[in-house]
Amino acid sequence: MPDRFYIIGGGPGGVGAAYAISKAGFKPVIIEVHDRLAVKPCGRGVPVTSDIPFVIPKSIVLNKISYVKLYVDRLKLFKAGGWLNGFIIDKREFLEHILSETRADIYYRARYNHKSGVARLGGETIDVRRGIFSGGFPYYEGERIPVVQYILGGSLGDVEMDTIEIYFDTEILGYYYVFPHGDNVEVGVGGFRDHNTLWKLLDKFISEDSRLKNSIVVEREAAVVSIGGLRLGYINGLVKVGEAAGYVLPLTGEGIRPSIISGYIAGEALAKGLDPIRELRRLRLSEAISIQRRLLEWAKRLSVEERRRLISTLTPQAHAEIALGYFRLHKLVQNLIFKPLTMVKILTKIIGL
Template structure:
């Protein structure tokens, strides 16, 4: 195995993979398409769960997450106080620190051509032979939705203490309000185009008690992978992170699943093991599969049945989704306590109406 391994993409999956490789004495050459890291719009929330393979440096933490609140069509279903359960982070600083920790050779403004298998870096063209493809949603082959995000500024948002997620059964999507210092990040993701989502976000901000009257700036949009896992290779590169579908389909959480996938794919590669097998067996992979199955079932329901189904879900299920705990066993046990809901879910998973 060469001492330097190519990684396409310097996002969460690529940075985590570089750290894993460095622990095995291997150096990563990271090729990032943009001129800076963390360009993609993102809620910046990272749950501090035991499955996160890398610690979050204290100096990149903007503030801890102290509360998680979940609504379904305006009805509050979860409101839990948290202690050390997660952080809002400066994503760019986080990635820079992890890549520095790995001693990676980072090439920014370096675009990979998936048709030829070459990358243009620093005016030179290099052929990439083997490594990891962590280039994000552009290399994902499954279903995607669009997300639109903005910064919200108002006096009422100062001191916001938690993550607020609002499911909308009509949109078949969700809104979010996350703290970010003295302002907030607000967004919407769902099955609609950019202009429709922009209008929905503006309407949500004006009607929501937390954000009413806030001024929106820095509006941006990006696709999110929600179609489940898309494991495989492209030009000999093993896909990881969002390129491989490591995003939780029900909430769009992607930083932590991408970090986990990148780290363990890098570790498998360093040991000479099959990275795809390693990725497939991860608990987070199971969580993605379960959430995708639930999303598929909910998509087949009418809006009325969708609302009834989600409102009848046990509180444990809503809490797992709100916290992004990835404990699929708890979700399945909670559903087992409501066999009527489990049967409905199975029916819709099978394509029934």
């Protein structure tokens, strides 16, 4: 057994792995191509669930989320509290905080070459053959969709700072979001359209919202998110985790928590001499990602009207369970607000009951 494990990537997946490896008594060595952690643009929303392997410290919380407002095609469905609680976090500070509790060495501006399997660290060429690969979406082989977002400041109208707003758009099979971000606001959209179209849609969305239209742009960010489901395996002997392995919930695009958990589980398995792929497969989160992927596939086949009716007919409880990935398919039918025959038929078609 080596005394150190290499980890490619200083995002949530890599840092989750470093934490587990350090806890097991080994030295994690992180190789990060940028000069800092958490470079990927992100909405920074993390739900409160019991499966994150460490406590989220208050010092890195920008906003505490207690309410969710849901809209479908601009019509309000509900505002609800008590479920889907979470935080908007300072992602970089969060990852730095976790790393400060480990014995990790981190090399910045160090690139791992995934074709040759080598990295240059401080003038030395290292053959990296065992460890964790968490290089993010560029290495993911499944379906990806664009997400674009602004951080807006200045003159913001009456945006509630303890609430996230989700606006499903059944045409693009995606959603707009309005998240608080400290005293600012993050507004974005992701869906089945190209980047240019999403920017135009987002600009229109903002111009039509009286609270946002006089704000100023603090940041403009875009990236893609891997929503094609799990692609477990190895790159040059390194175990893929995080977004590189598809650890994103396909219906919501949530990737911070899944990446951390997958990194942690794979890192722990490696350090204990277990089979990391088997351990990852056993995760309830892995099952949740696969089920959400199936739901997304089926949703693509529904008409816009059927999608609208389906989303409108689910109870807040069902929305929360689906969003977090922790639900049983057969319970979905029980969780419809009303059970009109057509909705039961659509759901039955979707989930194959």
